[in-house]
Amino acid sequence: MKRCAGNAWQKWLQRLMVATLTAAVTCTMSRGAVAGRQIHVNQVGFPPNQPKMAVVTHDGKAGQDMTFAVTAAGDDTRVVFRGTLSEPKEWIPSNQTVLIADFSDLSVREGSGGPYRVRLADGTVSPPFAIGIDVYRDVLKASIKAYYFNRAGAGLENAFAGKWERPAGHPDTIVYVHESAASAQRPTGSVLSSPKGWYDAGDYNKYIVNSGITMFTLLKALDRFAGLFDQLNLNIPESQNHLPDLLDEILWNLDWMETMQDPFDGGVYHKLTTADFTRPGMPHFQYQKRYVVQKSTAAALDFASVMALAARVVKKYDAVHPHAVARYRQAAIRAFNWADTHPDVLYEQPPDIVTGRYAFPGETLADEFFWAQSELLLLTGESRFIKKIRLPENADVPGWSNVAMLGAFSLADSNRTPPALKRWAQKAILESAARIVAEHNDSGFRVAMTAPDFIWGSNSVALNKAIVLLYAERLVPPGKTGTYRAAAQSLLDYVMGRNPLGVCFVTGFGRLSPMHIHHRVSKSDGIDAPVPGFLVGGPQPGWQDSCQYPTKVPAITYMDDWCSYSTNEVAINWNAPLVYVLAAFSGIN
Secondary structure, X not given: XXXXXXOHHHHHHHHHHHHHHHHHHHOOOOOOOOOOXXXXXXXXXXXXXXXXXXXXXXXXXXXXXXXEEEEEOOEEEEEEEEEEOOOOEEEHHHOEEEEEXXXXXXXXXXXXXXXXXXXXXXXXEOOOEEEOOOOOHHHHHHHHHHHHHOEOOOOEXXXXXXXHOEOOOOOOOOEEEOHHHOOOOOOOOOEEOOOOOEOOEOOOOEEHHHHHHHHHHHXXXXXXXXXXXXXXXXXXOOOOOOOOHHHHHHHHHHHHHHHOEOOOOOOEEEEEEOOOOOOOOOHHHOOOOOEEEEEOHHHHHHHHHHHHHHXXXXXXXXXXXXXXXXXXXXXXXXXXXXXXXXXXXXOOOOOOOOOOOOOOOOOOOHHHHHHHHHHHHHHHOOHHHHHHOOOOOOOOOOEOOEOHHHHHHHXXXXXXXXXXXXXXXXXXXXXXXXXXXXXXXXXXXXXXXXXXXXXXXHHHHHHHHHHHHHHHHOOOOHHHXXXXXXXXXXXXXXXXXXXXXXXXXXXXXXXXXXXXXXXXXHHHOOOOOOOOOOXXXXXXXXXXXXXXXXXXXXXXXXXXXXXXXXXXXXXXXXXXXXXXXXXXXXXXX
């Protein structure tokens, strides 16, 4: 149903649909709640001295008690905080009027641990949540280990995978060169080996372009929060090899990416895939032919950017992981040189291949060139990369198809950046952050998500906005960082349960989380619970699948069902910003 301005009857009906849907989703979470009122809160919890808020849906009744309390979850008589709700305010993306319960002043001095609940005067209670310095440690570990569970070509042993153990599938030691990727040295039908890597999403294919932003975000997290990741044991097969477990996981995908570069000319294949999406079934029961498909400029530039960044980040581990830096450096330069001489080889889906495109018809690649030139400038210091850089007209919240801000992040980070470029990068970050803060302040839900943000993978939009804010925080004096951190915390809160559906969108966490994700392993392994630690895509009104959604209200259009690949699939580029943001708030007091 489309929203129609001025049609009061239609607006009333739409509000009724939203109220009915949200009540159905959240009824299992709030025992004793008065119909029409729910409390939505981060269901994992909060660091002690960080902003803490809950959202209360407004039932339209006047004269209600506006006070709230935070109580011990098992003892409502033990009150640790009292406050007053904000004035009601509408949030357009969910078509709801809501109030804010702000208990940010509840700190470690009043009590830590939990669990706690927010409680209204009428008896409505929130899901439980914790408060503590390490409150995000378990979900952070799970969000990284989700990559281990999505490894291609690896058997997952019980010692590391528990009940999600499985035999190896897709060794990818026999991969065929598709006609679109053929060359004199590698003709159609010839065979190459391209093992390892992660399954990209709910399917079993591997894509270079989507690995681009994924690897950037994880490498930046490793570099930025090295002290945290040096100590974080994920219980994976490499946990005793004297490298951070996050790096071990990154290397699993980097090893695959290296095999996707044509050794004869330096070009990079766009993807490794079956001809069509496979039916549900465990990886070790999949026997379809797999192909490398067409070299593309976008793949070469994303590959070059990742390899250049990896050469810089991995350098500190060279004693344990020798020769990698030189290898990555050479691969990055060769891929960029190929792209430089083939600047407009756009990916075109062959008629016999129907899997993910990760390309738009007629797309421009200015942002990919800028990102690659930035990373190679910082790696090599060569003047040719400075001369080639063309500053983007707009560097905003990053996504796989909009990577200019990734170049800005790297330029703002490095001491090797020429002053004029650094000033531009910092300005781009701060201007983007200012827009995000304005959205946060204007939002009834106190979250920087507007109706246009509810696209495929909307939860990753929220977390990539949080990363912009966390970068901006580092560019201003300490006394001016609070606004950025508060807005970033709210975006994390949103995906952890403070949303109109009251769903923690990370599998295995919170009071109510997705159970029927679009993920072939979780669909096929015979285990009721999905593989833990995955962030699902989240609400968006595109209706690109065959599910029957009751509404097109942007922040409500979501279904916890296998059929809903447009809202309930998982993907490596969605988990990466979750890892980064959780790391940023882990150990914070």
